Amino acid sequence: MMTDDLRSLDAFFTPDTVAIIGASREDGKIGHTILENFVHGSYDGAIVPVNPEADEIEGLQCYPSVGAYDGQVDHAVIAVPPAVANDVLQDCVDAGVPAVTIVTAGYEEIGAAGEKRQEELEEIVAGTDTRIIGPNCLGIWDAYSGVDTLFLPDAKLDRPPQGSIALISQSGSFGSAILDMGAEMEIGFSRFISYGNQADVNETDLVQWLAADDETEAIAVYMEGAHDGREMYDRLREVTTDIPVVIYKAGKSGGGAEAASSHTGSLAGSYSVYKGAFRQSGVVEAKNVEQLFDLSRALAYEDTAEGEDVAIITNGGGFGVSAADYIEAYDLSLAEFTDETREALEDVLPEYATAHNPLDVIGDADAERYRKALEIAARDPNVDAVLSLVLLQPATMSDAIIDHLQSFKEEYDKPLVSCMVGGAYTGERLRELEHHHVPTFSTPERAVAAMHALREYGLWEDRPD
């Protein structure tokens, strides 16, 4: 359900016309980078550079103010020095711009002088129809509309492919670094929002908007402290009925919370309160940076698990042993195969293999033996979910395994989490599986943590009313 209040955020993501206030010809300037993003990226709406000292930039007519442009501006990006940012914000309000992203820093995050500036900013928009993201943020990167206010150099920050994970981050540097990390893993994203000082739009608004977004299947959140904890809790309880939300909360420790307070001005609050609130509102908590992606990918790509009994299929015995350890550590169980399953497995395995879970199909297995074992195990009624651990190093294990995993995903209802450990050769296959939405991880622990998230969210989905 999308309220008018939330619909007012649409203009941030799908504007027909954007204005870049502080657009610059000068390479290296923030206003130059942002203009270039829109001109040379996939955005195909109208672009209005605003700069009183230029007639034309990048072949586009330049305007002295946003009000000087004849048509409707849907989304204005403010990238001017802090001393004049509030003045141009006033211009935006006067021109009836519904969405303004203020990347300019120098507000409450710098202490007393900035606090006054932020109060002025809040007064300017109070009671108007103008919504604000920022100030002191990177703003928005939208994989579908091409909106891209990230002003970090292209060469240093790759943009990921289109996909279904939305990422929102209170910290711009944290958000951009992990977006960059995700790009290298070729994880598909829908939108990324760095919301900075949240003078207006906050993490709760964004989570609600993303929950109603057709392109988004899971929401990953980095936060230090909530704008309004109670409000967030109530909204999360609603949102998580429709879409998984994974949160990495920083500022858990005494020292971390103190640092958060000087970093984003957040009251990080008691971690145990957050932890309890997450659990009771169906949020899946990420314990570290990797899990923010790992759990989101599993939840976006796979069905939840209907029980905790997992079958492990591997061609590397050691990794089977290691994964079995994590199954226990993450409160899951090793499924007990039925007699029928064991007999069927014995037919396809060499006699020196044991038809036991974790199932080691042996290092000399080819992709076909592996596929048969995987499917037999998956059909076992005692098996709720399948963890596939494939080592690609053996000569016998061909790339056919990649196709088999994709087919399995299409043909079987049980959730599949996959793991492949290795270097460059393996990395390429990880990326290929990612494109096909088979959630694949580089270590057994990461895979089992993802499996645990599928069970945890499954329990939330099935909770009594």
Add this chain to the structure above:
Amino acid sequence: MMTDDLRSLDAFFTPDTVAIIGASREDGKIGHTILENFVHGSYDGAIVPVNPEADEIEGLQCYPSVGAYDGQVDHAVIAVPPAVANDVLQDCVDAGVPAVTIVTAGYEEIGAAGEKRQEELEEIVAGTDTRIIGPNCLGIWDAYSGVDTLFLPDAKLDRPPQGSIALISQSGSFGSAILDMGAEMEIGFSRFISYGNQADVNETDLVQWLAADDETEAIAVYMEGAHDGREMYDRLREVTTDIPVVIYKAGKSGGGAEAASSHTGSLAGSYSVYKGAFRQSGVVEAKNVEQLFDLSRALAYEDTAEGEDVAIITNGGGFGVSAADYIEAYDLSLAEFTDETREALEDVLPEYATAHNPLDVIGDADAERYRKALEIAARDPNVDAVLSLVLLQPATMSDAIIDHLQSFKEEYDKPLVSCMVGGAYTGERLRELEHHHVPTFSTPERAVAAMHALREYGLWEDRPD
């Protein structure tokens, strides 16, 4: 101190002459791959292919048996089917070969039939001067001598660069997969040994040999169960006085231990006993696959920490908050800066920064501001170790930071652990720092875990007699 017993292992690693028994012309055969490794790799000793059905392979004269070769064979690699492997082993013993690697599988790991074969094998070498690695193993890859019995296809398994980490693994597939992972990270290794069924040479022998090896600065071990727990404990207590040993133990859980028993025939034993033994023998325990490398690299490249007070320096506030959380979770502390340090920091930081630990030098910092802050913090007498968290995405942060970190390592005595989060651009810099032995990690948690290992091993070094 190296006993004669251990000196007898030298021939495995630095043979003047190797024999490849089962050398084959046929692409894809194990005996072909191993021969190619020696012929086309960096090994520069004599190579003796043994195959009764060929006169010449790869331009080398072929012999019908190892005894038919005139000179001394130092290291024989047996890569023939199990039915004849013991016969050729007898030939090796008769020919006085001191070191034999048996990669052939089909021994006790396959159950009853194989157990008999393994007993025969043990009888053949009992009381002789022939030492055995294997059977059922990948054998040895030596970065310095070029010995390379890994029979997995080159294209699927990269070899890492020369370096100072030794890796030994009870599981061949585990070992090769993480060697491959290490190769992609460009981690430098000295030797890798997959020791399989340990019919003779076991993990304790190997750890002792590596402890006396000039090229090795840290020993990483994957094990499921010890051959002789008491013996291992006694030897580890001695060895860890000279060199750090990091162990990842699998088979911790009930299901994992049972899987270990059918995988390597190991009695994985009670994990709590292992855990206690590791702690009391100065072993640093790795909690997961990544830590096996992460902790080994930190311990190989850096001095141990003399206290738990860590300074965090970052240009990304969010990561500073996150790292502070891990400092507490890993039983370390945030150092309290002295007044002198705070004043000195205030001189080099912009006024909107706070001279407080974790120290956020702000996202607009250049490499020079970062360097100054890093050095001021490191000179603080309250600081025992430095955690450098650098985000490379901002335009202002140039590659000069890479040089600064290297110089810091050379000029300052305090241990330095570094973290950089990002994608392809950042990954290149991680590899460059790895070549310069600045231990650098891709997430704050991994960096803090490595820092914790430097403190843990420092406490062991300083233990009362």
